[in-house]
Amino acid sequence: MNRTISFALLMGFVISTSVFAALNLKIASAYASQVVEGHRVVIEESKKINKIRYETVLRDGYDEIVKVVAPTFFEWAYLNGKTYIVFGNEMKRSPAPIVDLERTFFKSLSSTPTILSTAVINYKGEKAYKIELSAKEATYTGVVLIPSFLLVNLNVQRDDKTITITYNSINKVPALYFKNVISRFKILSTPPSTMEVEVWKMVYHLDDVSVTSIKINSLVIVLVHGRAKGIGDVLVYLFKKNDKISTKNLASQFTSKGFYSISAQQNGISMVFVSPTKEIEKFKEWVDSLLDRSKFR
C-alpha cells in the first residue's frame, strides 16, 4: 500500500516537473518571438541607496530599443547580441554591454535553470504564471500573463540588492513595427574607440562616478572622478598619448601638492591617477588591478 502511494507521489512529481519544464520552455520561446511595446518601472533597492527609473521598451524577441525617460534621458538598443547607444538618429556601438534582467531571466529559463517553483496566480485580476528560478548570481521571480505570455513583473534578489521590473502597460504590436522603427536609424558598426573603452574601465571600477571631458589648447582630457572601495576619492586623467604632456610631470605636480599620484600608459592612452588617500598600498593595488586586463570583467 505504502509502496503504491510512494510510487504515485513520485509519478505525480515527475509528471508535474515535466509539465512545468515544458511550460517554462514554451514561455521562453514565446518571449523570443514576441514584438511588444511597453512602459516599465525599474526599482533598485539596497542598504545604501534606492533608485528608480522609468523606461519605454520596444522589443522584438531579444532585440530591443530602451528609452530611459527618467531620471535622466538615455536611449540604448540591443541588436543581434550587440549593445548600441542612441544619439539622435544614429546608433553607436557601446563600449560596454548593457544588461537587461528581463533578457537574463528568459535566457536562463530557456537553458537548464534550477526552477524553484511554478504556480498559477492572480496578478492584478488577471491569470498569470509565477515562475521562481535560481541562477548563478540571483534568484528571479517572474510573472507572465496567461494566455499572452507577456512578462509583467520580475523580481531579482541578489545578496546586495533587489531589483523589481514592473510593466504599467505592455502590448503586442505588428511584427514589422520594430523593423520599421529600426530602419529609421543609422546604425554605426564601428567598434568603440580606445578612449571610450578605457573610460568605461574607470567608470566600472568606481562608485558615485562622474565623467567630464575638457579641452585645453586643443588637447582633450577626460576626467573621471569617483570613490574606490577602501581608498576614497580618486580622480583619473585620461588623454591620448602625446608629446605635449608627460604623465610623470603631471603626476609630480600633484605629488608636490600633497596628493598621491600614479602615472601609466595603456593602449595608447596616457593616464594619471590622483587621490588624497592615506591608503597608498591599497591605491597602488587598485591601479594595478585596473591596468591588468585579465582582472577586468
Next chain:
Amino acid sequence: MDCNEYREKFINEEMTPEEKEAFIKHLKECEGCRAFVEKYKKMRDFMKIRTDYLPSNELRDKIVSTLNRKRTIKRLYTVTIPTAIIVIMGTFFVWKPLLGTQKLYQTMTSVGIQTLNNKKLFNAATSTNQDSTPTITNDYTYIVQIKSVSDQF
C-alpha cells in the same frame, strides 16, 4: 720707335735727349700721340693738386666720422640686426612652447585639485577658447549612463 714705345718712355721719363728730339718731331706728325700727351699732362696736373692739398683737422675728423658711421650702419644691417632677429625668434620658438606647457600643467592640476576639494567634477561656469582655459566638451558623459541603466551593477 713706334707710338707705344714713345708713349711708354715718355710716361716713365726714360728718353734720352736724342729720343726727346725725335719724339717732338713725331708729335708734329702723329695726332694720336699729341692727344695722349695732352691727356696725360692734364691728369698729372690734377693728381698733383690732389696730393698737394691737405684738409683741415676739422674736415678730416668729419670725413673720418662719416666713414665710421657708414661702416657702423653697414655692420648693423649685415650682422647685428639679423643676429638679433635670429636670437629673438629662437627665444620665441624655444620658450613659448615651454611656457605654454608649464601653463597647461598648472591648468590641469588646478582643475583636478578643484575637483578633489569640492568632491565633484570640475564644472566651469563659462567656456572660452583662450589658451590654457579649459573648455568643457562632455563627449564621454554618456558612459556613466551605461552603468546606471545596466542591471549588472
